[in-house]
Amino acid sequence: MRAVEQRPGSPVIDLALRVWRDYSILVVFVVIIVICAVAAPRFILADNLLNILRNTSTVGAIALGMTLVIIAGGIDLSSGPVLAVSGAVLILLQRMVNADGSPALPLAVAIAACLAVATAFGFVNGIIVTKAQLPPFIVTLAVGIIARSLVMYFMRGATVMGNNIPQFTGIGNGSLLSFHIGSVSFPGIPIPFIVAIAMAVVFHVLLTRTKFGTYVFAVGGNENAARYSGIKVDRIRIATYMLVGLCTGIAATIEMSRMAAVAATTSGAQYEFEAITAVIVGGTSLSGGKGRIVGSIVGFIILGIVNNMMIMLNISPYLSGAVKGAVILFAVLMQRRER
Amino acid sequence: MSDASASALSAGVQTPVLDMRGISRSFFGVEVLHKVDFSVKRGEIMGLCGENGAGKSTLMKILAGIHAPDAGEVVFKGSPVRRNATPLEMQHAGVSMIHQELNLLNELTVAQNIFLSREPRGPTGLIAYSRMNDEARRILERLGEKIDPRRKVRDLKIAQKQMVEIAKAISFNVELLVMDEPTSPLTGRETTILFELIGSLSRQGIAVVYISHRLKEIIDVCHKVTVLRDGSFVATRSVSEVTPQQIAALMVGREVKESRAADFTGDPAATVLEVRGVSDRLLKNVSFQVRRGEILGFSGLIGAGRTELMEVIFGMRRPEGGSVLIEGRPVTVRSAIDAIRADLGFVTEDRKETGLVLCRDITDNANYVSWLKNRGLFKGRKSTADSTRQIIERLRIRCSSPAQHVSNLSGGNQQKVALAKWLLSGAKVLILDEPTRGVDVGARQEIYQIIRELAAEGVAVIVVSSDLPEILSICERVIVMHEGRITGTLAASELTEAKVMYYATDVV
Numbered sequence: 124m125r126a127v128e129q130r131p132g133s134p135v136i137d138l139a140l141r142v143w144r145d146y147s148i149l150v151v152f153v154v155i156i157v158i159c160a161v162a163a164p165r166f167i168l169a170d171n172l173l174n175i176l177r178n179t180s181t182v183g184a185i186a187l188g189m190t191l192v193i194i195a196g197g198i199d200l201s202s203g204p205v206l207a208v209s210g211a212v213l214i215l216l217q218r219m220v221n222a223d224g225s226p227a228l229p230l231a232v233a234i235a236a237c238l239a240v241a242t243a244f245g246f247v248n249g250i251i252v253t254k255a256q257l258p259p260f261i262v263t264l265a266v267g268i269i270a271r272s273l274v275m276y277f278m279r280g281a282t283v284m285g286n287n288i289p290q291f292t293g294i295g296n297g298s299l300l301s302f303h304i305g306s307v308s309f310p311g312i313p314i315p316f317i318v319a320i321a322m323a324v325v326f327h328v329l330l331t332r333t334k335f336g337t338y339v340f341a342v343g344g345n346e347n348a349a350r351y352s353g354i355k356v357d358r359i360r361i362a363t364y365m366l367v368g369l370c371t372g373i374a375a376t377i378e379m380s381r382m383a384a385v386a387a388t389t390s391g392a393q394y395e396f397e398a399i400t401a402v403i404v405g406g407t408s409l410s411g412g413k414g415r416i417v418g419s420i421v422g423f424i425i426l427g428i429v430n431n432m433m434i435m436l437n438i439s440p441y442l443s444g445a446v447k448g449a450v451i452l453f454a455v456l457m458q459r460r461e462r
Numbered sequence: 463m464s465d466a467s468a469s470a471l472s473a474g475v476q477t478p479v480l481d482m483r484g485i486s487r488s489f490f491g492v493e494v495l496h497k498v499d500f501s502v503k504r505g506e507i508m509g510l511c512g513e514n515g516a517g518k519s520t521l522m523k524i525l526a527g528i529h530a531p532d533a534g535e536v537v538f539k540g541s542p543v544r545r546n547a548t549p550l551e552m553q554h555a556g557v558s559m560i561h562q563e564l565n566l567l568n569e570l571t572v573a574q575n576i577f578l579s580r581e582p583r584g585p586t587g588l589i590a591y592s593r594m595n596d597e598a599r600r601i602l603e604r605l606g607e608k609i610d611p612r613r614k615v616r617d618l619k620i621a622q623k624q625m626v627e628i629a630k631a632i633s634f635n636v637e638l639l640v641m642d643e644p645t646s647p648l649t650g651r652e653t654t655i656l657f658e659l660i661g662s663l664s665r666q667g668i669a670v671v672y673i674s675h676r677l678k679e680i681i682d683v684c685h686k687v688t689v690l691r692d693g694s695f696v697a698t699r700s701v702s703e704v705t706p707q708q709i710a711a712l713m714v715g716r717e718v719k720e721s722r723a724a725d726f727t728g729d730p731a732a733t734v735l736e737v738r739g740v741s742d743r744l745l746k747n748v749s750f751q752v753r754r755g756e757i758l759g760f761s762g763l764i765g766a767g768r769t770e771l772m773e774v775i776f777g778m779r780r781p782e783g784g785s786v787l788i789e790g791r792p793v794t795v796r797s798a799i800d801a802i803r804a805d806l807g808f809v810t811e812d813r814k815e816t817g818l819v820l821c822r823d824i825t826d827n828a829n830y831v832s833w834l835k836n837r838g839l840f841k842g843r844k845s846t847a848d849s850t851r852q853i854i855e856r857l858r859i860r861c862s863s864p865a866q867h868v869s870n871l872s873g874g875n876q877q878k879v880a881l882a883k884w885l886l887s888g889a890k891v892l893i894l895d896e897p898t899r900g901v902d903v904g905a906r907q908e909i910y911q912i913i914r915e916l917a918a919e920g921v922a923v924i925v926v927s928s929d930l931p932e933i934l935s936i937c938e939r940v941i942v943m944h945e946g947r948i949t950g951t952l953a954a955s956e957l958t959e960a961k962v963m964y965y966a967t968d969v970v
Contacts, residue, residue: 333840334833337826344819351778351808351816352830352883353799412821 147457148406152421159428163435170310171431173298177313179427181381182394183420184319184374186401187326188367190419193402194330195363196343196411197252197259201267202371202398205244206391207274210375213237214285214385230291237379238372244270245368249361267395278387285383295381315377320420322370327416339363344412400447401426404454425450477540479504479669480525480557480638485534487520494520496693497534502638507660507670509680509687509701513713513902517693518673522640525671526559527552539637556637560627560644566615573598573611576630601629605659621652628659632668639663640671645679646899649764650963657683675902677706678931689713714904723954726938728755733790734922735806735891737775740784744770744946748784752891752922757913759937760926762966767946768926769811772893776808777801788891802831807889809880811896811926817880820869824861825850827868827879831887853882858908874905881912892916895926910936930959942966 143150160167185202192199216233220226244266251262285291298311330336341349342359350356374394379385403409404425405418429450433443478501487495495517502508512518523529525536527549536543538555547555566575573595574581582597584590598611607625615623624644631639641660645653660670660683672684680687681701689696689712696712732754740748744767752758760768773779775786777795785792793804801808810816818827828850833841850864857878861871868879877897884892894913898906913936917923927933933940940957942950942965950965 332843335839337822337830337833337841340822340826341819341830344821345815347816348819349830351776351798351810353797353802353834354830355797355799412819 148404148418148421148454151454151457152425155425155428159432159435163432166432166435171435173310173313173316175427175431176316176424177295178430179423180313180315180319181374181378182397182401182426183316183423184322184370184377185367185394185398186405186419186423187319187322187416188363188370189395189398189402190405190407190414190416191326191330191339191363192259192367193399193407193409194343194411194414195339195360196346197360197363198263198399198409199245199248199364199367200260200263200395201244201248201270202367202374202395203391203393204267204270204274205241205368205371206375206378206394207385207387208244208270209237209241209372210379210385210390211274211278211283211387212240213376213379214283217291217379218284218286220286226286226288234376237375238369241372241375242365242368245365245371246361248368249364252364253357253360274390275387278385280387282384282386285379285385287383291380292383293380295377295379315381318373318377319423322373323416323420330416335359335362340412342411397426398423400451403451406454406458422454477504478502478537479539481537482521482525483535483537485521485524485531485536487524487529487532494693495524495531498690498693498695500688500695502669502671504637504669505664505667506686507664507672507684509684510671510673510690511675511677511680511687511709511713512690513904516690516713516902518690519642520693521690522559522642522671522673525552525638525640526557553634556635557640558631558634558636558638559640560624560631560642562642562646564620564623564627566623566626568616569614571612571614572602572609572618572626572629575615575626576601576611576633578630597633598629601633602626604632605629606655606662620647621649621655624648624652624656632663636668638669638671640673642673643675643900644672645674645676653679675900676929677709680709681706691715710903713902721935723757723934723936723938725954726753726756728753734788735775735924736787736790737771738785738787740771740774740781740786742770742774742779742782745774745781746946748943748946748948750941750948750951752924754922755917755920757917757923757925757936757938759933759940760924760943761928761930761933761940761962762943764928765945766943766966768943769895770946771943772808772895772924772926775801776806776893799834802834802887805888805890807831807884807887807892809877809884809892809894809897811899813876813880818868818876821867823865823867824854824859824871824879824882825864828853828882828886831883835887849886853886857882857885857912872902872905873900874902874909877901877905877909878912881909885916889921891922891924893924893926896928897925898927898929898932906932930962933957933962934959 165171189199189202213233213236216228216236217226217230219228248259248263248266251257252259295315297314299314299317301311302309330339338349338354338359341352341354342356346356375391378390401422402414402419403422405415405420405422407414407418426447429446430443433440433446481501483499485495485498485500486493498517498521500521510518520529524531527547530546538557543555544551567578570578576598577594581589582593595611602609602611602625605625605628607629609618609622609625615626618626624647644656648656660672664670672680674680684701686698686700687704687709688698689709691713730753733751734754736751738749748771762768770779774781775795777797777800786795787793788804793800795801795804814820825846829841829846832849847864854861854864859875859878859882861875868876871879897913898909901909913923913925925933925937934957938954940952940962941948942952942962944966952961
């Protein structure tokens with residue numbers, strides 16, 4: 124082949140093509156927002172937009188960890204149930220009170236226990252996937268079923284209320300950076316979204332700047348080549364499952380704080396699929412080796428917008444699956460064309 | 463039979479079965495073929511040579527109906543072929559192509575593979591398996607092959623799979639058969655059988671286009687050879703009037719010297735790697751040494767245990783006994799990372815499977831090992847970028863940038879990236895398993911030069927190769943293996959192909 128490629132077109136078209144190739148998800152994102160704003164003018168109000176960000180951040184946090192797992196060639200179908208288990212641990216520890224009504228344990232201890240439990244589930248997933256060499260789809264599906272069953276057993280299928288104190292509920296329901304200047308007022312950025320974005324920055328740096336991130340891509344891209352290059356493939360795999368576990372623990376903390384309650388059957392239900400959807404919509408390849416955190420952020424916000432628009436346009440909630448399924452197909456179709 | 467084939471050949475002298483005239487084709491504004499003429503007569507075996515990217519595959523894909531030409535005309539059996547002919551139309555017209563990678567479905571039987579999508583049907587519309595198996599058996603017998611057509615392809619040896627591919631190809635009333643690098647997975651004996659088969663197809667009046675990088679094979683099996691370079695026709699010669707060196711010169715456009723390596727002249731006592739009594743199911747008490755700056759070759763037939771031995775040394779395979787010493791001290795190598803810490807490097811025989819992460823860029827692929835060797839959490843973008851740029855220059859890797867995905871590089875440049883990984887990690891012992899498989903002539907010479915330079919810098923290089931000319935041209939000493947045993951060690955000065963084959967076969 125000759126080295127020089129002759130491309131027709133002006134530099135402007137070239138630039139547009141490159142933006143489209145690398146950031147098509149962002150273009151789609153902007154188009155979606157414009158369409159929504161036209162279809163339902165209330166959509167664009169600050170309150171509504173901030174509300175979307177707050178609602179979508181729980182799934183968003185899981186989607187960040189899921190991105191790593193999927194890039195490494197795995198998948199985690201246990202996130203929803205693990206959120207319920209670790210959330211239950213958090214609520215049960217947090218609702219213990221002394222005789223005078225003050226919390227028996229510092230909140231930090233309860234949260235740490237929640238994160239530890241969720242990470243431990245990730246460790247179990249990772250160990251079984253790597254050491255027993257079973258497909259991650261089956262392992263995490265089974266672990267998820269077990270986790271959901273255990274939480275239902277110990278809570279007898281009920282909903283358990285937590286200790287409804289502001290320092291706890293403030294995590295999920297609070298906002299930062301609110302201001303009022305004259306008649307202009309800004310309600311502030313939801314804390315869950317700030318947490319999700321902070322996590323996203325960490326994960327982005329982890330994936331693009333650290334050796335660990337490179338090895339995650341290598342393991343997902345070609346496990347054998349990674350092994351022959353001396354990369355400890357199993358450790359990388361286990362680490363990605365532990366990270367998605369940790370993310371699920373953080374998501375559980377936010378979710379429990381928002382509700383101040385854990386429901387054995389419905390807490391975290393379907394979250395694993397929502398998270399996987401966000402990752403796929405964001406352009407990460409399910410076959411491993413390819414993906415970006417930025418894509419997953421856009422992915423989970425798009426899901427949040429879809430959910431929000433269903434309400435805005437008064438569409439039956441029973442149809443939400445139809446819309447989300449269509450979004451997945453559309454997103455994957457766009458990505459096929461790029462290749 | 464002989465009368466028929468003789469008359470077929472004499473008739474063929476006048477009318478080529480295939481005549482491609484002035485074929486041009488561009489992809490994305492890059493012209494890959496420029497007014498190429500290519501013609502083959504009935505029963506003729508035509509070699510097709512050229513470096514990777516010379517346009518051989520594109521030309522054959524146009525013939526097979528996979529691509530349409532931008533300009534030019536394809537005439538098959540005297541009548542012009544429609545410009546947008548489909549692969550199926552071409553197959554029915556009598557053109558079959560066997561691709562370099564086998565296109566068989568492992569879970570189906572031999573007969574099912576041969577008749578895929580054209581299964582004979584019974585009166586009920588269901589597949590008539592007994593008829594299908596009988597017909598498959600008949601086709602295989604025509605090839606002198608006795609594979610049970612009911613066996614699953616998965617259970618066949620690679621040479622048998624190749625036969626199934628050929629059976630599938632000739633099951634369409636084939637008049638022109640294109641074979642792309644058919645011998646690369648075959649052993650010497652299997653290659654001989656394949657050549658006999660090609661000869662017999664030719665006597666049956668079938669024209670064969672034979673694509674190969676192994677120029678000696680071209681001379682052995684073909685009647686004529688056509689050379690392409692940079693998308694243009696260079697020459698068609700009768701094989702009786704050219705040498706492999708002359709074909710290579712036509713391919714690269716300059717003289718290619720066939721050099722012979724000299725004996726090792728370094729310090730014979732400076733042993734870097736010593737292997738003592740390594741044994742496992744296949745390997746039997748293998749011991750050898752390699753010295754600083756030495757290029758040591760490993761020759762033998764496929765299945766002799768050379769790759770397995772290298773995998774033991776590199777920690778990818780557990781031996782039942784034996785030890786490995788680096789610079790005199792015994793090392794325990796249980797995984798690749800142990801080997802890497804002992805300054806070993808291993809360029810594997812299959813770069814797509816075990817050498818490269820194709821969906822990542824050159825920078826990542828070249829640095830995986832050096833990142834592991836250095837401490838620290840971060841990659842260090844500046845130092846990584848500098849060292850990557852230097853290695854790209856040093857190895858003359860042709861790429862648009864260090865951020866180019868390895869999957870978009872040619873075979874030779876991919877191989878250089880696989881090599882770069884170990885150079886950047888500072889390996890003292892470098893094992894190269896089939897270092898030029900699927901690499902074109904020009905890049906091959908460059909890789910030989912790099913190997914010689916590394917040895918001159920003091921790296922001990924082990925080259926495992928099934929390509930005898932390759933062993934002859936770079937190795938200072940050669941160890942020959944047969945069925946897990948070392949059967950002979952030869953210095954470069956006493957090395958001949960005959961001696962190597964003597965030790966490599968079961969004579970000893």
